[in-house]
Amino acid sequence: xxxxPSFEISSGIAELLDEPIANKITAGIVAFFLVFxxxxxxxxxxxxxxxxSIVDGDNxxxxxxxxxxxxxxxxxxxxDGDTEIRAFTIDExxxxxxxxxxGISVTLTYTETSxxxxxxxxxxxxxxxQNDLNAQWQDDNxxxxxxxxxxxxxxxxxxxxxxxxxxxxxxxxxxxxxxLENWIMDDFGIGELELEIxxxxxxxxxxxxxxxxEEEVNITIEIVTFKAIAQQ
Amino acid sequence: xxxxxxxxxxxxxxxxxxIITILMSNRSDNQTSHKRFSALLIGWTFILLSIYNFAExxxxxxxxxxxxxxxxxxxxxxxxxxxxDTLVLIQFGTDAALxxxxxxxxxxxxxxxxxxxxxxxxxxxxxxxxxxxxPALIFLGGFKFAAFQLLLWVVVGIYxxxxxxxxxxxxxxxxxxxxxxxxxxxxVLLLIWLGWxxxxxxxxxxxxxxxxxxxxxxxxxxxxxxxxxxxxxxxWSIGAVTICALLVGEAFRTSKRGLSPISIIxxxxxxxxxxxxxxxxxxxxxxYSCIEGNCAPESSIFELVNYLTxxxxxxxxxxxxxxxxxxxxxxxxxxxxxxxxxxxxxILLILLIISSSVIELIQSLIPIPQMISGSILAIxxxxxxxxxxxxxxxxxxxxxxxxxxxxxxxxxxxxxLRNTSLLMSFIILYIIALAVIxxxxxx
Numbered sequence: 001x002x003x004x005p006s007f008e009i010s011s012g013i014a015e016l017l018d019e020p021i022a023n024k025i026t027a028g029i030v031a032f033f034l035v036f037x038x039x040x041x042x043x044x045x046x047x048x049x050x051x052x053s054i055v056d057g058d059n060x061x062x063x064x065x066x067x068x069x070x071x072x073x074x075x076x077x078x079x080d081g082d083t084e085i086r087a088f089t090i091d092e093x094x095x096x097x098x099x100x101x102x103g104i105s106v107t108l109t110y111t112e113t114s115x116x117x118x119x120x121x122x123x124x125x126x127x128x129x130q131n132d133l134n135a136q137w138q139d140d141n142x143x144x145x146x147x148x149x150x151x152x153x154x155x156x157x158x159x160x161x162x163x164x165x166x167x168x169x170x171x172x173x174x175x176x177x178x179x180l181e182n183w184i185m186d187d188f189g190i191g192e193l194e195l196e197i198x199x200x201x202x203x204x205x206x207x208x209x210x211x212x213x214e215e216e217v218n219i220t221i222e223i224v225t226f227k228a229i230a231q232q
Numbered sequence: 233x234x235x236x237x238x239x240x241x242x243x244x245x246x247x248x249x250x251i252i253t254i255l256m257s258n259r260s261d262n263q264t265s266h267k268r269f270s271a272l273l274i275g276w277t278f279i280l281l282s283i284y285n286f287a288e289x290x291x292x293x294x295x296x297x298x299x300x301x302x303x304x305x306x307x308x309x310x311x312x313x314x315x316x317d318t319l320v321l322i323q324f325g326t327d328a329a330l331x332x333x334x335x336x337x338x339x340x341x342x343x344x345x346x347x348x349x350x351x352x353x354x355x356x357x358x359x360x361x362x363x364x365x366x367p368a369l370i371f372l373g374g375f376k377f378a379a380f381q382l383l384l385w386v387v388v389g390i391y392x393x394x395x396x397x398x399x400x401x402x403x404x405x406x407x408x409x410x411x412x413x414x415x416x417x418x419x420v421l422l423l424i425w426l427g428w429x430x431x432x433x434x435x436x437x438x439x440x441x442x443x444x445x446x447x448x449x450x451x452x453x454x455x456x457x458x459x460x461x462x463x464x465x466x467x468w469s470i471g472a473v474t475i476c477a478l479l480v481g482e483a484f485r486t487s488k489r490g491l492s493p494i495s496i497i498x499x500x501x502x503x504x505x506x507x508x509x510x511x512x513x514x515x516x517x518x519x520y521s522c523i524e525g526n527c528a529p530e531s532s533i534f535e536l537v538n539y540l541t542x543x544x545x546x547x548x549x550x551x552x553x554x555x556x557x558x559x560x561x562x563x564x565x566x567x568x569x570x571x572x573x574x575x576x577x578x579i580l581l582i583l584l585i586i587s588s589s590v591i592e593l594i595q596s597l598i599p600i601p602q603m604i605s606g607s608i609l610a611i612x613x614x615x616x617x618x619x620x621x622x623x624x625x626x627x628x629x630x631x632x633x634x635x636x637x638x639x640x641x642x643x644x645x646x647x648x649l650r651n652t653s654l655l656m657s658f659i660i661l662y663i664i665a666l667a668v669i670x671x672x673x674x675x
Contacts, residue, residue: 007350015343022398029477030390036437037469041462044442048456051449054523174446178520 054174061179064168065226067102070094072221078199080122080213085129088193088221099225101189102164104135106156107220108197110148121151122215125198128156133191135160149202160189164226176230183228195219237292238539238589242547243285245585249551250278252578253564254653259574260565266344266641268649269352271563273337274554276656277330281550283660284326287319295319300428300546303327304382305464306375307448310674317671324378325367325663331381332362334425338388342395342417342561344641352644356652363659371670376456379463382470389426389470392418393477400481404488409634415481417561417638419494422474423501424553428545429471430501434509436472444512447522475502504541511537540593548589555582562636576624580616583623587612 017023053059078084090101108126127145130137136159137144146154159165163182173179199215253275257268291298295316302308303323310317336355339345346355370377399415402408423430435441445464449456479502482495555578558564566575591605616623644652 006348007346007354008348009346009351012343012345012347016345016394016398019398019401022394022401025397025401026390026394029393029473033386033390033469033473036473037462037465040436040439040442040465040469041458043439044445044461044465045458047442047446048449048461051446051523052455055450174520174523177516178523181517181520 050174054172059172059174059232061171061173061176061230061232062168063171063179063183064229064231065102065164065166065183066229067166068096068099068225068227070223070225072223074219074221075216076197076219077214077216078124078197080199080201080215083196083198086195086197086219088195090133090193090223091190094223095225096227098227100184100186100227101160102166102224102226103160104158104189104193105222105224106158106193106195107222108146108148108154108156108217109220110215110217111151120202121149122202122212123147123149123200124154124215124217125200126154126156127196127198128158129194129196131192131194133189133193134187135189135191136162141165156195158193161185161226162188166224166226173230179230180228183226189223193221237289237297238543238547239285239292240289241585241589242551243282243289245551245581246278246282246285248581249555249578250275250282252574252581253278253558256564256571256574256578257649258653259570260568262568263562263565264641265644265646265649266340267563267639269644269652270337270341270639270641271558272649272652272656273333273340274558274563276653277333277337278551278554279656279660280326280330280333283664284323284330285547287322287326291316291319291323298323303378304467305448306370306378307451308375310671312674314671317674318667321367321371321667321670322664324370324375325363325667326660327378328366328370328381329359329363329659329663331384332359332366334388335384337421338391340641341421341557341563342414342638342640347641349645349648352648356648356655360655360659364662367663367666371666376460379460382463382466385426385429386466386470389422389474392422393474396422396478396481400485403485409632410638413561413632413635413638415485416492416494416635417557419478419482419498420553420557422478423497424550424557426471426474427501427549428542429467430475430478431471431504431508431541431545432468433472433475433502434505435512436468438509440509440512440516441468443516444519447519450522475505478502501545507537508541544589544593548586552582552586555579560635561639563639576620579624580620583616584613 050059072088074086074088076084076086090104095101106126106128108124110124111121125145125147130144136142139159141157141159143155143157146156148154161183162185171179197217197219199217201213201215253271257271257275260268260271263271288298288300295313298308298320303320304327306324308320310320336359339355366381396415396418399411399413399418402411403415432441435444475498478498482492482498485492486495559566559575559579564575565571588609591609594600595602595605
């Protein structure tokens with residue numbers, strides 16, 4: 001009979017390590033764990049540095065915008081004293097991937113249709129009707145109505161995306177996701193754009209010259225779409 | 233969709249389970265002394281968890297909520313309110329004690345690593361020294377030192393994972409049940425101690441946890457040290473690695489031998505990783521908003537998701553799995569007539585508390601009237617009482633010989649077992665006294 005040792009750990013360790021396949025798998029797991037912790041720590045340290053630089057206020061970003069213009073055209077003949085309303089549907093199908101609607105510009109052109117040299121141009125009045133179209137209707141930079149009595153073009157503007165003017169801007173932020181979050185909101189600019197056009201023809205002062213009682217107005221709609229790009 | 237905290241439920245459950253387990257350990261004369269010591273470890277774990285949860289409940293009730301993560305990472309600071317500071321320090325102290333008990337448990341369950349009276353004395357000495365020195369060091373040196381205890385999680389995680397793999401391979405090669413018992417016990421213990429870290433595995437692998445941590449980093453007055461950042465990383469990294477090991481092991485075993493309850497739990501925990509990853513992804517803006525100094529509030533639906541995943545794992549699954557471990561592996565002597573009533577009490581208590589908590593959870597999801605939920609609970613109680621004998625039998629009867637024999641170890645003498653309980657009582661008193669002194673001293 002042998003005395004039991006008062007402290008013995010080697011048999012426990014030997015029993016623990018008696019399965020070679022398990023040992024190899026565990027060694028693989030430990031190696032993977034160490035690599036993973038190292039990579040993870042680098043990422044966390046980088047996050048920590050970024051946060052500190054933000055807290056200390058020196059993490060600047062420049063936001064620029066890549067623009068694409070979508071053009072829609074139409075023409076309408078409006079009788080003297082009449083008002084016509086044309087509607088244009090603006091939806092996501094017009095957008096390329098990652099782009100948002102920034103703003104809408106409407107240009108109306110017309111010429112005197114009678115063709116007589118002495119016949120003065122008619123008067124055309126245009127108005128963008130405020131409706132459910134999701135846009136910045138109260139923006140000071142909008143031009144929602146206009147008129148012309150000399151044949152010059154009428155320009156109307158409507159800002160669609162809040163704060164968007166196409167100009168490069170500077171900001172501070174932790175990372176790209178955070179600084180771009182104000183520029184990736186959906187639904188702005190979506191809806192029906194309704195354009196109201198009124199025509200008042202002008203009588204020629206030359207006796208016996210033919211008078212027209214209608215005007216053809218050409219409509220060009222340019223929709224500015226943009227994609228924000230953040231750079232440090 | 234407001235939810236009640238599960239911490240008070242856990243506090244009471246753990247307290248009762250702790251008392252019952254310690255009593256049963258002392259009455260289990262037929263058990264090996266190693267099993268009695270293991271039961272004592274689990275019993276005192278329950279008591280420490282209960283104290284931790286009581287402190288958490290009181291903080292939430294009277295001061296402000298302190299999340300378990302804040303204690304693990306040492307993110308809490310003292311604010312001069314003595315009651316609040318005492319409770320926070322108690323949490324730090326009990327957390328340290330739980331960490332060392334977890335390590336000791338790993339060295340004892342399922343198999344004792346060492347043998348001999350000196351080995352056992354050394355184990356008890358390590359617990360004592362750790363519980364005396366570490367809390368004081370954390371209180372004096374700064375709470376961030378607490379995060380370095382996560383190194384113990386790594387050691388324990390790798391150790392039990394190795395035991396688990398060894399069991400799975402042994403079972404595959406020999407077909408012997410004893411190997412399954414080893415892998416089963418290791419898997420259960422991993423789920424108990426690291427389960428709530430495992431559910432963030434996908435966020436850990438995709439580095440989304442680091443993005444969440446941005447919201448924590450912004451709250452720090454001074455830049456953290458790289459060493460502390462490494463320590464912080466250890467918890468969720470070991471959780472991610474262990475759940476993947478468990479998943480592969482259980483998937484392999486299921487393909488060869490069919491589905492088992494442990495496999496189902498592992499698969500569910502693994503699946504929760506996807507849900508929590510989606511949550512993290514959707515909350516990125518809220519995390520980043522903290523950088524601007526004004527954290528956006530998290531939506532109530534995400535609070536509910538956390539409640540249903542981390543909350544359930546931390547507060548409910550832990551005691552349930554401990555009871556399963558003790559009954560299934562006969563760490564407590566459930567066959568003894570003296571322990572019969574205590575076993576019944578333990579099983580019915582855990583079932584009742586879990587069913588009432590589940591009803592509460594359902595009520596969080598679907599606003600059913602309390603009359604209905606109360607009736608469902610009453611039906612459950614009637615069922616449990618009526619079928620008490622069968623339920624208890626089915627729990628105890630499931631223990632197979634291989635499971636029972638798999639918990640092996642060297643003998644402790646009765647004196648040592650008594651000393652263990654005395655020592656744990658002393659440690660708890662010491663932690664509370666230390667917390668009161670430091671809180672009043674305003675360290």
